[in-house]
Amino acid sequence: VVRIRGDMNDVFSKGYICPKGSTLKQLHEDPDRLRRPLVKRDGQHVEVSWDEAWDEVERGLTRVIDTYGRESIGAYLGNPGAHNLSAMTFNRVLLGALGTRQRFSASSVDQLPKQVSAGYMFGTAISVPVPDLDRTDYLLMLGANPYASNGSLATAPDWPGRLEAIRARGGRVVVVDPRRSRTAEAADEWLAIRPGTDALLLAAMVAAVFEAGEADPGEHLVGHLNGVEEVHRALAEFTPERVERVVGIDAATIRRIALELCRAPRAAVYGRMGTTTVSFGTTASWLVDVLNVVTGNLDIVGGAMFPLPVAAGPTTRGKKGVGKGFKIGRGKTRVRGFPEALGEYPAALMAEEIQTPGAGQIRAMVVVGGNPVVSTPNSEQLAGALDSLDFMVSVDIYLNETSRHADVILPPPSHLARSHYDLALLNFALRSVANYSEPIFELPPGVPDEWEILARLAGIAQGLGASVDPSTVDEVTIRSMIESAVRDDTSVIAGRNPDDIYAALSGPANGLLRGPDRILDLMLRIGPFGEGFGVNPDGVSVAMLKRHPHGVDFGALVPRIPEVLRTPSGKIELAPAELIADLPRLRTSLDHDPEQILLVGRRHLRSNNSWMHNIRVLVKGKPRCTLQMHPDDAARIGVADGSPVRVTSRVGSVVAPVEITADIRPRVVSLPHGWGHSKSGTRQSVAREHAGVNSNVLTDHEAIDPLSGNAVLNGIPVSLAAVAGE
Ligand SMILES: Nc1nc2c(c(=O)[nH]1)N[C@H]1C(S)=C(S)[C@@H](COP(=O)(O)OP(=O)(O)OC[C@H]3O[C@@H](n4cnc5c(=O)[nH]c(N)nc54)[C@H](O)[C@@H]3O)O[C@H]1N2
Numbered sequence: 094v095v096r097i098r099g100d101m102n103d104v105f106s107k108g109y110i111c112p113k114g115s116t117l118k119q120l121h122e123d124p125d126r127l128r129r130p131l132v133k134r135d136g137q138h139v140e141v142s143w144d145e146a147w148d149e150v151e152r153g154l155t156r157v158i159d160t161y162g163r164e165s166i167g168a169y170l171g172n173p174g175a176h177n178l179s180a181m182t183f184n185r186v187l188l189g190a191l192g193t194r195q196r197f198s199a200s201s202v203d204q205l206p207k208q209v210s211a212g213y214m215f216g217t218a219i220s221v222p223v224p225d226l227d228r229t230d231y232l233l234m235l236g237a238n239p240y241a242s243n244g245s246l247a248t249a250p251d252w253p254g255r256l257e258a259i260r261a262r263g264g265r266v267v268v269v270d271p272r273r274s275r276t277a278e279a280a281d282e283w284l285a286i287r288p289g290t291d292a293l294l295l296a297a298m299v300a301a302v303f304e305a306g307e308a309d310p311g312e313h314l315v316g317h318l319n320g321v322e323e324v325h326r327a328l329a330e331f332t333p334e335r336v337e338r339v340v341g342i343d344a345a346t347i348r349r350i351a352l353e354l355c356r357a358p359r360a361a362v363y364g365r366m367g368t369t370t371v372s373f374g375t376t377a378s379w380l381v382d383v384l385n386v387v388t389g390n391l392d393i394v395g396g397a398m399f400p401l402p403v404a405a406g407p408t409t410r411g412k413k414g415v416g417k418g419f420k421i422g423r424g425k426t427r428v429r430g431f432p433e434a435l436g437e438y439p440a441a442l443m444a445e446e447i448q449t450p451g452a453g454q455i456r457a458m459v460v461v462g463g464n465p466v467v468s469t470p471n472s473e474q475l476a477g478a479l480d481s482l483d484f485m486v487s488v489d490i491y492l493n494e495t496s497r498h499a500d501v502i503l504p505p506p507s508h509l510a511r512s513h514y515d516l517a518l519l520n521f522a523l524r525s526v527a528n529y530s531e532p533i534f535e536l537p538p539g540v541p542d543e544w545e546i547l548a549r550l551a552g553i554a555q556g557l558g559a560s561v562d563p564s565t566v567d568e569v570t571i572r573s574m575i576e577s578a579v580r581d582d583t584s585v586i587a588g589r590n591p592d593d594i595y596a597a598l599s600g601p602a603n604g605l606l607r608g609p610d611r612i613l614d615l616m617l618r619i620g621p622f623g624e625g626f627g628v629n630p631d632g633v634s635v636a637m638l639k640r641h642p643h644g645v646d647f648g649a650l651v652p653r654i655p656e657v658l659r660t661p662s663g664k665i666e667l668a669p670a671e672l673i674a675d676l677p678r679l680r681t682s683l684d685h686d687p688e689q690i691l692l693v694g695r696r697h698l699r700s701n702n703s704w705m706h707n708i709r710v711l712v713k714g715k716p717r718c719t720l721q722m723h724p725d726d727a728a729r730i731g732v733a734d735g736s737p738v739r740v741t742s743r744v745g746s747v748v749a750p751v752e753i754t755a756d757i758r759p760r761v762v763s764l765p766h767g768w769g770h771s772k773s774g775t776r777q778s779v780a781r782e783h784a785g786v787n788s789n790v791l792t793d794h795e796a797i798d799p800l801s802g803n804a805v806l807n808g809i810p811v812s813l814a815a816v817a818g819e
């Protein structure tokens with residue numbers, strides 16, 4: 094690899110690239126990146142052949158399954174899987190093969206509340222409206238810092254440039270954040286909210302819109318809405334005057350912003366991490382879209398719109414305009430009876446499921462592309478729990494804080510040696526775009542692709558033995574996907590002969606596609622712009638995308654109500670029973686003590702959660718793992734810039750250097766997550782030199798949004814103390 098740069102001809106990015114993208118060269122070459130499997134022998138990880146590793150996996154997994162049953166296997170799927178075609182297509186297969194309900198993922202430390210609220214309101218967990226950045230005149234953004242993160246659940250290259258364009262065309266950007274982030278700095282207005290109170294702020298804005306008589310969802314939603322009056326009644330008590338003390342934003346400002354949203358020609362409300370990773374995450378996520386509706390901005394150009402992904406997915410499949418709707422709680426956790434959401438349990442409760450004895454106790458863990466010891470609450474508790482397992486396997490590229498607990502580590506190949514299509518994030522894209530890239534490097538003989546690792550794990554879990562051929566699993570998988578597509582009478586291939594479809598996908602004329610590429614080809618061809626197996630010869634397929642290496646743009650978003658809906662009523666449910674029933678809890682939060690010191694997180698442009706700190710260019714410069722603190726708080730506890738401060742929460746305590754700044758609300762402190770690389774037994778030499786501290790030592794596994802199971806990572810009550818003599 095000589096150099097990596099953006100593709101100026103790319104239909105979506107136009108050459109914009111993130112600094113982490115251009116360091117894929119360094120990641121590819123990182124000597125610490127694992128090339129061969131590791132097995133733990135006498136407490137030390139040693140390199141072994143793939144055959145030895147697979148034998149070890151078979152022994153470990155089957156022993157636990159045979160002794161304690163399948164429910165004793167836990168699985169945790171991490172965030173990189175959402176950006177990884179192998180994981181997007183084969184994680185599901187692995188979970189099915191494991192046959193356990195003990196499933197966890199990074200979703201429950203992230204966006205789960207938004208998916209739950211979207212599910213209730215619009216019918217599927219993928220039906221998430223995104224702000225139509227390129228055409229809006231007014232953006233109200235809560236708890237997001239796209240100058241660092243490049244946005245999230247709203248996929249678009251160069252978010253900062255798109256925000257600047259709003260202002261350049263005379264529009265307005267308002268940012269709600271306890272910190273004056275880079276994004277807040279670049280905006281027209283910064284509202285320094287008290288952490289964890291966005292739901293109250295949004296409720297007050299909705300109440301203010303109704304009170305002013307300006308609630309008007311618009312002509313285009315007439316006949317498509319349930320619950321407008323119910324929402325009005327239920328939220329009326331949350332007046333701006335009533336919430337201002339605890340929210341920390343004055344009532345007049347709350348009213349003004351609410352009415353600006355109504356009066357701007359086109360406006361959108363958008364909330365992310367700061368609104369989801371809090372105890373009212375689902376409530377705030379719901380109210381973002383309620384506000385979009387009552388201000389007349391849902392499903393219109395320049396407002397909050399539903400993406401139209403190119404690959405077939407939940408919002409384009411099945412009967413248009415009506416569906417089964419969305420439910421949680423199809424199972425409960427073993428220990429505290431916490432309800433399931435989206436087929437998984439809260440990551441925050443993984444440790445107690447491992448440590449609490451009894452039938453169904455987790456005895457083995459399968460972790461795929463995750464670092465929960467750094468990324469999920471109460472890290473010390475989880476690390477102890479992982480140590481007590483009978484068996485653990487990690488599919489990971491590094492020996493890090495989590496995989497050091499694994500008996501076997503199976504490393505997938507370099508990111509440059511795989512094909513790519515962003516199946517997950519294009520579900521939330523601001524344009525209907527398709528882009529496929531072929532691997533840069535071929536895999537050396539005997540080195541499995543990531544999907545082959547996942548398929549082989551699945552085969553072993555099914556009892557097919559360590560030598561199971563991944564292609565057997567692949568064949569079963571594609572056959573069953575074809576079967577269900579031809580049986581679906583709304584599909585473009587309804588009633589077709591499955592063998593013909595199989596042959597069209599797999600034959601030499603289609604490049605002998607296998608694995609994730611073949612699954613992707615099926616999803617593209619039966620999607621809304623698909624080739625349809627002959628129905629629409631100019632439509633999209635993997636072959637077509639290979640002829641268009643810069644991607645294909647199917648255009649900006651278009652209004653999708655009512656066709657996008659999958660609720661049983663066929664309407665938008667503005668007042669879901671689950672959310673209305675939880676409002677008394679929101680009311681009690683009005684009594685919170687505004688003097689309590691609260692911890693929030695933050696992201697940096699050159700970090701990526703916990704795992705890219707081993708790349709030197711990404712960690713060089715001033716240490717970033719600092720505790721940001723307002724000068725008033727620093728004066729009160731008597732610390733100078735750079736001196737160590739002890740931060741203590743209910744579950745843990747860390748010492749970090751203080752960074753005194755007026756760009757944060759008094760009585761709020763901020764520590765980034767993803768650091769704390771000083772554990773023994775890891776192999777990340779650069780990260781170790783820039784260890785920092787792990788903020789999730791402080792986050793509390795008991796603090797969970799009850800409506801979704803999402804962990805509370807922002808607004809953690811803490812106490813602060815200067816560290817003498819350090
Ligand atoms: N460079 C970089 N980019 C990333 C990532 C990364 O680690 N590094 N991670 C990726 C991932 S996995 C995700 S999910 C996205 C997340 O992307 P974003 O949602 O943009 O997340 P953050 O950058 O953490 O910004 C969250 C902001 O919320 C603020 N905040 C904290 N508490 C509250 C609160 O109670 N209310 C309000 N209103 N604000 C609050 C914080 O101060 C912070 O500025 O970023 C993705 N992009």
Ligand SMILES: Nc1nc2c(c(=O)[nH]1)N[C@H]1C(S)=C(S)[C@@H](COP(=O)(O)OP(=O)(O)OC[C@H]3O[C@@H](n4cnc5c(=O)[nH]c(N)nc54)[C@H](O)[C@@H]3O)O[C@H]1N2
Pocket residue numbers: 170171172173177199202203204366461462463464465467468469488489490491493505508543694695701702703704766767788789792806
């Ligand atoms: N306090 C606090 N905690 C947070 C957050 C926060 O804002 N504040 N943010 C949360 C969010 S939004 C997220 S998404 C989670 C992330 O939580 P996780 O997904 O658990 O953690 P990551 O740090 O993303 O770790 C990813 C792991 O995948 C490995 N990896 C990288 N690439 C690949 C690959 O291609 N294949 C495989 N198999 N492995 C790979 C890395 O080595 C690393 O071990 O963290 C959450 N934790």
Ligand SMILES: [Mo]
Pocket residue numbers: 172203
């Ligand atoms: Mo995330």
